[in-house]
Amino acid sequence: MSKRKRPDISSLKEGVLAGNRVMLSRAITLAESKLETDRNLAEKLMDELMPYTGKSFRLGVTGVPGVGKSTFITRFGKKLIEEGYKLAILAIDPSSPTTGGSILGDKTRMGDLATHPQVYIRPSATGGTLGGISATTRECSLICEAAGYDFIIIETVGVGQSEVGVRHMVDAFLLLLLPGSGDELQGIKKGIMEMADIIVVNKSDGVNATQARETRQAYSRALKLFPPKPHNFPTKVLTCSSLSGQGTGKIWKELSDFWRNTLDSGYMKQERSRQRVLWAKSHIKELMEYYFYGHPRVKEELPGLLLQVEDGKLSSLSAARKLIDMFFNTSIHG
Amino acid sequence: MSKRKRPDISSLKEGVLAGNRVMLSRAITLAESKLETDRNLAEKLMDELMPYTGKSFRLGVTGVPGVGKSTFITRFGKKLIEEGYKLAILAIDPSSPTTGGSILGDKTRMGDLATHPQVYIRPSATGGTLGGISATTRECSLICEAAGYDFIIIETVGVGQSEVGVRHMVDAFLLLLLPGSGDELQGIKKGIMEMADIIVVNKSDGVNATQARETRQAYSRALKLFPPKPHNFPTKVLTCSSLSGQGTGKIWKELSDFWRNTLDSGYMKQERSRQRVLWAKSHIKELMEYYFYGHPRVKEELPGLLLQVEDGKLSSLSAARKLIDMFFNTSIHG
Numbered sequence: 001m002s003k004r005k006r007p008d009i010s011s012l013k014e015g016v017l018a019g020n021r022v023m024l025s026r027a028i029t030l031a032e033s034k035l036e037t038d039r040n041l042a043e044k045l046m047d048e049l050m051p052y053t054g055k056s057f058r059l060g061v062t063g064v065p066g067v068g069k070s071t072f073i074t075r076f077g078k079k080l081i082e083e084g085y086k087l088a089i090l091a092i093d094p095s096s097p098t099t100g101g102s103i104l105g106d107k108t109r110m111g112d113l114a115t116h117p118q119v120y121i122r123p124s125a126t127g128g129t130l131g132g133i134s135a136t137t138r139e140c141s142l143i144c145e146a147a148g149y150d151f152i153i154i155e156t157v158g159v160g161q162s163e164v165g166v167r168h169m170v171d172a173f174l175l176l177l178l179p180g181s182g183d184e185l186q187g188i189k190k191g192i193m194e195m196a197d198i199i200v201v202n203k204s205d206g207v208n209a210t211q212a213r214e215t216r217q218a219y220s221r222a223l224k225l226f227p228p229k230p231h232n233f234p235t236k237v238l239t240c241s242s243l244s245g246q247g248t249g250k251i252w253k254e255l256s257d258f259w260r261n262t263l264d265s266g267y268m269k270q271e272r273s274r275q276r277v278l279w280a281k282s283h284i285k286e287l288m289e290y291y292f293y294g295h296p297r298v299k300e301e302l303p304g305l306l307l308q309v310e311d312g313k314l315s316s317l318s319a320a321r322k323l324i325d326m327f328f329n330t331s332i333h334g
Numbered sequence: 335m336s337k338r339k340r341p342d343i344s345s346l347k348e349g350v351l352a353g354n355r356v357m358l359s360r361a362i363t364l365a366e367s368k369l370e371t372d373r374n375l376a377e378k379l380m381d382e383l384m385p386y387t388g389k390s391f392r393l394g395v396t397g398v399p400g401v402g403k404s405t406f407i408t409r410f411g412k413k414l415i416e417e418g419y420k421l422a423i424l425a426i427d428p429s430s431p432t433t434g435g436s437i438l439g440d441k442t443r444m445g446d447l448a449t450h451p452q453v454y455i456r457p458s459a460t461g462g463t464l465g466g467i468s469a470t471t472r473e474c475s476l477i478c479e480a481a482g483y484d485f486i487i488i489e490t491v492g493v494g495q496s497e498v499g500v501r502h503m504v505d506a507f508l509l510l511l512l513p514g515s516g517d518e519l520q521g522i523k524k525g526i527m528e529m530a531d532i533i534v535v536n537k538s539d540g541v542n543a544t545q546a547r548e549t550r551q552a553y554s555r556a557l558k559l560f561p562p563k564p565h566n567f568p569t570k571v572l573t574c575s576s577l578s579g580q581g582t583g584k585i586w587k588e589l590s591d592f593w594r595n596t597l598d599s600g601y602m603k604q605e606r607s608r609q610r611v612l613w614a615k616s617h618i619k620e621l622m623e624y625y626f627y628g629h630p631r632v633k634e635e636l637p638g639l640l641l642q643v644e645d646g647k648l649s650s651l652s653a654a655r656k657l658i659d660m661f662f663n664t665s666i667h668g
């Protein structure tokens with residue numbers, strides 16, 4: 001944002017609420033900014049938009065690279081549009097370290113969905129110091145909600161830690177699998193299976209169809225060994241062909257059942273409250289680290305002290321204490 | 335420590351270095367104390383003892399409740415004593431919320447090992463605000479090293495997050511399994527299997543012997559799907575009867591091979607340096623949280639602000655910012 005005119009919060013707010021795409025993009029860019037002045041503005045904007053959020057359904061989609069997340073989201077997205085939803089797709093793409101690099105990539109991968117008036121696609125900036133990947137993505141999803149997008153899909157890569165962060169910002173988590181391979185071979189961590197509210201065996205077409213059914217059965221059996229979820233909605237395994245569209249209707253039915261069920265039972269409200277408190281604590285931690293590691297004295301002394309720790313000349317505890325004392329004795333605000 | 339006379343650092347240091355058990359226990363109690371004055375003394379003591387640490391081998395032992403960790407450690411401990419080692423056993427026991435509560439328990443469970451002159455057994459205090467479970471255990475193990483214990487066993491419970499913390503304070507991690515049950519049934523998370531440097535199928539006696547061999551083979555096959563460890567020492571699966579002692583010789587041979595191998599390759603030195611830096615950063619985080627959540631204004635305002643966040647009246651980001659500002663504007667040192 002530094003090279004552009006500083007955005008005006010009230011015009012951003014109005015633009016977002018009116019569903020203006022240019023203003024929506026500018027609001028997201030502001031939320032992704034690492035400049036402290038932008039962060040302050042972003043916080044004000046988030047407060048202004050808060051009352052207009054919360055009406056959407058938030059779905060996380062994960063799976064190993066090659067499982068076909070983009071084609072699945074494209075196909076399933078079309079179903080959602082038919083059902084009348086306005087859809088925002090946020091993709092966490094760690095292969096692209098800078099914002100924008102993969103916008104074109106996503107838009108190309110998602111074909112005609114990208115230009116549909118009911119759809120907004122945005123890759124997430126990665127590697128933010130203040131806020132981190134997940135926190136920024138969460139803010140983006142809230143801004144999209146305020147802009148009237150009532151179905152939010154957050155795509156993760158399925159190989160790292162990002163799933164855990166995403167789990168705490170969505171209402172349901174969908175795990176995509178390939179037909180005919182075991183847990184180990186798919187590189188899926190057991191923890192990710194436990195997080196899933198719905199599992200979909202993708203590429204269930206042509207020669208894969210039989211294998212896909214077997215995979216579905218194997219995973220259905222494996223899920224019986226897991227304890228029930230707090231929402232008590234049983235995790236189903238379904239098959240799908242993103243190529244032909246077979247299965248998307250069933251997936252939509254399952255998800256809309258989940259949505260209605262967790263809304264009626266009060267679980268969704270309760271879970272979202274829990275998530276908000278969790279994110280507040282996560283922001284506190286991030287802000288503390290931001291100020292600590294950005295503190296001039298700490299920055300100057302940290303490498304030398306850690307080297308002494310590495311060499312065993314200073315205990316880990318003493319190094320920590322020394323740095324903490326430096327930080328508080330010459331704290332940023334006084 | 336508050337009710338006793340304040341310990342004198344230099345006499346504690348001398349006592350620990352002389353291998354005096356009473357002084358060793360008092361030093362550990364000091365390290366476990368949550369009082370800030372004690373923490374300062376403990377840090378000084380740790381610095382004094384640092385040059386006398388680092389010569390031991392540190393082994394983590396984990397497994398689900400009922401797998402027989404105590405009987406295994408008792409049996410394997412006897413082997414270590416025969417080999418001439420002085421053995422310290424630190425047990426993390428989350429079922430006992432107060433220090434001391436389970437000392438008798440451990441000593442009873444470990445039979446005549448508990449009274450052996452070459453053995454020191456100590457349960458770890460749990461639930462420390464400052465330092466946490468793992469950090470305190472790490473300090474205790476260093477104090478034991480300074481006291482001349484050259485083999486340290488840290489027992490974890492195998493069901494929670496404590497394994498990850500323990501993994502970063504030991505040289506090798508041993509996972510105990512029961513014969514004849516699959517991964518899911520044993521409740522072992524895949525991540526814990528990945529952490530293991532050696533896997534032992536316990537209770538391999540009587541009617542279980544055949545099943546134990548089958549379990550060993552199944553896990554050996556499963557391990558082939560995992561990527562190689564950074565130390566390049568292959569993870570073996572062995573069987574053991576803690577009842578008869580069968581298998582302990584092989585386990586000792588495997589562990590001493592591991593020890594020699596990682597010592598010669600320089601891996602152990604490098605890994606311990608990495609662990610020390612990790613702990614320094616972890617201590618920084620803990621100290622920051624300690625001061626933040628203990629700050630009078632923060633303590634007063636936190637519940638109300640989090641309630642607003644829960645109710646969706648305030649964004650997570652703004653609540654965090656407000657609390658951070660309160661903290662720094664009236665910081666503890668000024």
